[in-house]
Amino acid sequence: MVGFQKWRRSESAQGLFLISPTLCFALLLLAVPLVMVAALSFWTQDYLTLDRTFTTANYVTAWTEPMYQYLMARSLKISIFVTVATVFLAYPVAYFISFHVAPKRKAMWIFLITIPFWTSYLMRIFLWKVILGYNGVVNGSLMGLGVIEQPLSFILYNQNAVVLTLAHAWVPFAILPIFVALERVDRSLIEAAEDLGDSRLRRFLRVTLPLSMPGVIAATIIVFIPTIGDYVTPRLVGGPNGLMISNMIELQFKKANNAPLGAALAISAMGIVTFFALVFLWMNRKYVRGPS
Amino acid sequence: MTLPIIRLSGLDKFYGEFQALSQINLDIKTGEFFSLLGPSGCGKTTLLRAIAGFETLSSGSLQIDGLSMEGVPANKRPTNMVFQSYAIFPHMSVAENVAYGLKARKLPKVEIKARVAEAIDMVGLQGFDERASHALSGGQRQRVALARALVLKPRVLLLDEPLSALDKKLREQMQSELRRLQRAVGITFVLVTHDQEEALTMSDRIAVMFDGKIAQVASPQILYGKPSTRKVAAFIGMMNFLDAKVLAASGDNVEVEVQSLGKLTLSLEQATGGLNGCDSVGVRPEMLTILTGSQTSEREIEAEVTEVSYYGDMTYYDVKFPSKEDPITVTMRNTAGREVLEVGAKARVGWSTSSLLLLK
Numbered sequence: 250m251v252g253f254q255k256w257r258r259s260e261s262a263q264g265l266f267l268i269s270p271t272l273c274f275a276l277l278l279l280a281v282p283l284v285m286v287a288a289l290s291f292w293t294q295d296y297l298t299l300d301r302t303f304t305t306a307n308y309v310t311a312w313t314e315p316m317y318q319y320l321m322a323r324s325l326k327i328s329i330f331v332t333v334a335t336v337f338l339a340y341p342v343a344y345f346i347s348f349h350v351a352p353k354r355k356a357m358w359i360f361l362i363t364i365p366f367w368t369s370y371l372m373r374i375f376l377w378k379v380i381l382g383y384n385g386v387v388n389g390s391l392m393g394l395g396v397i398e399q400p401l402s403f404i405l406y407n408q409n410a411v412v413l414t415l416a417h418a419w420v421p422f423a424i425l426p427i428f429v430a431l432e433r434v435d436r437s438l439i440e441a442a443e444d445l446g447d448s449r450l451r452r453f454l455r456v457t458l459p460l461s462m463p464g465v466i467a468a469t470i471i472v473f474i475p476t477i478g479d480y481v482t483p484r485l486v487g488g489p490n491g492l493m494i495s496n497m498i499e500l501q502f503k504k505a506n507n508a509p510l511g512a513a514l515a516i517s518a519m520g521i522v523t524f525f526a527l528v529f530l531w532m533n534r535k536y537v538r539g540p541s
Numbered sequence: 542m543t544l545p546i547i548r549l550s551g552l553d554k555f556y557g558e559f560q561a562l563s564q565i566n567l568d569i570k571t572g573e574f575f576s577l578l579g580p581s582g583c584g585k586t587t588l589l590r591a592i593a594g595f596e597t598l599s600s601g602s603l604q605i606d607g608l609s610m611e612g613v614p615a616n617k618r619p620t621n622m623v624f625q626s627y628a629i630f631p632h633m634s635v636a637e638n639v640a641y642g643l644k645a646r647k648l649p650k651v652e653i654k655a656r657v658a659e660a661i662d663m664v665g666l667q668g669f670d671e672r673a674s675h676a677l678s679g680g681q682r683q684r685v686a687l688a689r690a691l692v693l694k695p696r697v698l699l700l701d702e703p704l705s706a707l708d709k710k711l712r713e714q715m716q717s718e719l720r721r722l723q724r725a726v727g728i729t730f731v732l733v734t735h736d737q738e739e740a741l742t743m744s745d746r747i748a749v750m751f752d753g754k755i756a757q758v759a760s761p762q763i764l765y766g767k768p769s770t771r772k773v774a775a776f777i778g779m780m781n782f783l784d785a786k787v788l789a790a791s792g793d794n795v796e797v798e799v800q801s802l803g804k805l806t807l808s809l810e811q812a813t814g815g816l817n818g819c820d821s822v823g824v825r826p827e828m829l830t831i832l833t834g835s836q837t838s839e840r841e842i843e844a845e846v847t848e849v850s851y852y853g854d855m856t857y858y859d860v861k862f863p864s865k866e867d868p869i870t871v872t873m874r875n876t877a878g879r880e881v882l883e884v885g886a887k888a889r890v891g892w893s894t895s896s897l898l899l900l901k
């Protein structure tokens with residue numbers, strides 16, 4: 250009893266009390282559903298009832314059935330493309346703001362970058378449909394200019410459209426961590442590199458880029474993890490060839506009425522994402538060294 | 542007469558309206574240890590960065606080794622810099638830091654390796670090659686910064702207050718080490734410092750700067766013994782000032798009326814900055830003596846001790862001269878048998894006319 254009293258006044262106890270609302274929230278809405286999904290993945294759907302005997306059959310199906318393998322690979326491919334495109338688009342913007350915008354204007358630029366968030370993501374997807382559609386802005390303009398005679402069909406309802414739409418949506422999220430990392434690069438290091446004889450490009454490659462890698466890797470994780478599980482975008486602009494693993498998971502839970510298989514697919518996807526996230530984190534260790 | 546390694550003429554630097562450097566004319570000789578000394582904000586860093594190529598000149602010209610540096614970027618100049626913060630690359634080891642500039646020059650690997658090892662040896666960091674740069678002490682970082690610059694064998698090494706981040710003991714050790722290193726490599730060093738003692742002990746010549754202008758360029762002895770203005774005299778060491786009025790000048794002699802000391806005849810040489818506008822006389826505290834017993838001096842004056850600070854080897858006295866309000870400082874070496882006077886005691890202060898300087 251005395252021990253408990255003492256613990257209650259300790260710093261760790263106070264910390265625990267402070268985070269307890271958040272903790273409850275996270276447990277209730279994140280951990281519990283996760284455990285339920287995990288449990289579900291080891292059961293079997295028997296028409297309207299659930300057979301609760303333990304089985305790994307769902308996982309065998311998820312990992313061996315060619316269609317699921319194919320969809321998983323496609324999801325990975327799409328999110329790798331999205332991630333690469335996003336980081337390549339975000340880096341120059343972040344670099345520009347950090348190095349070429351006057352210090353007192355930087356806050357305004359960062360604010361401007363958040364403007365796309367003022368409209369809902371669905372609205373932005375529909376905007377892309379308007380832009381890329383059969384009778385959309387791009388086709389309309391190109392036909393009006395006489396560049397093409399038939400509307401281009403490869404720009405909507407396929408994987409390109411998914412990559413484009415997702416990259417556009419995630420660029421702001423990628424700009425921020427890269428910007429922060431670039432801001433933290435000590436400018437005298439870049440001057441030192443110049444002083445030691447490096448040209449502009451060489452000192453970028455040898456100093457600025459490696460020192461901003463933590464930001465690049467953070468951006469990669471931030472973009473890669475959510476896009477692999479995205480299902481709204483492929484559903485709306487992906488067409489039949491742009492569907493991803495999460496569309497299949499949705500299908501299993503709803504129309505196919507096979508929640509356990511859907512759960513096994515979901516847990517498998519999560520495992521793959523976790524694996525990639527760990528690889529990125531491990532890569533980051535190389536760049537994040539002790540205080541300088 | 543060899544060509545100066547650095548020649549600055551009519552150099553101006555503006556930041557918007559603010560003039561950070563004005564009309565800098567300066568020659569730095571090949572192989573010398575040159576210091577830029579001045580109070581904070583006087584433009585020392587700006588001048589050094591202008592030489593290195595990090596600041597563009599508003600007007601005037603800069604020549605290094607006889608070549609105009611106009612339009613030459615920092616990476617193409619025969620200078621290297623030791624930054625105040627050292628600017629050690631945090632993602633590289635000690636050896637990688639030192640090799641940085643050699644790799645930029647695309648030298649063969651074997652040569653890089655040999656020169657890096659030599660440079661690391663030279664600054665006394667043997668065995669630290671693979672050490673991550675964040676795991677170094679302040680003194681070690683400073684050595685890495687030095688090695689990284691010296692390994693390139695620049696014509697001029699620029700150092701921006703390289704010792705200011707070190708504690709007193711290490712600073713003194715590094716001062717003599719820097720001096721030794723400079724003699725060994727024979728490279729021209731340009732050192733920025735706001736520490737007059739550091740400048741005096743290390744340099745061949747010193748430029749004293751105030752408010753973006755150079756006040757005097759001279760060797761340490763001349764700077765201390767014959768400062769050209771009252772401001773320089775007050776900045777370098779301690780100096781007592783007495784109001785003075787020039788009465789007449791004829792040939793080599795100047796007649797002056799000095800507060801408390803009366804009418805004197807000084808030689809023209811004692812007006813170190815020229816006779817024009819001289820309105821005070823300066824005398825270093827160690828040029829004055831407190832006479833005891835039967836001691837005599839060329840000149841004597843009665844004074845009252847108002848403050849005594851005992852430093853062990855030295856005693857600093859504040860004494861009040863008749864008809865002068867603020868006290869005069871006299872420093873005395875505490876030699877055997879010398880008594881330390883008390884506050885309020887009467888003292889005979891001995892001085893000589895030759896130790897006075899006529900200043901403006």
Ligand SMILES: Nc1ncnc2c1ncn2[C@@H]1O[C@H](COP(=O)(O)OP(=O)(O)OP(=O)(O)O)[C@@H](O)[C@H]1O
Pocket residue numbers: 556559561579580581582583584585586587588735
């Ligand atoms: N980029 C800049 N924009 C405007 N003013 C500047 C800039 N850099 C320096 N200054 C001003 O120029 C003057 C000289 O600066 P500098 O850094 O050369 O001083 P310093 O002699 O090196 O001083 P310290 O001993 O404190 O380092 C200062 O008054 C400073 O405020």
Ligand SMILES: [Mg+2]
Pocket residue numbers: 585586587
């Ligand atoms: Mg400075």
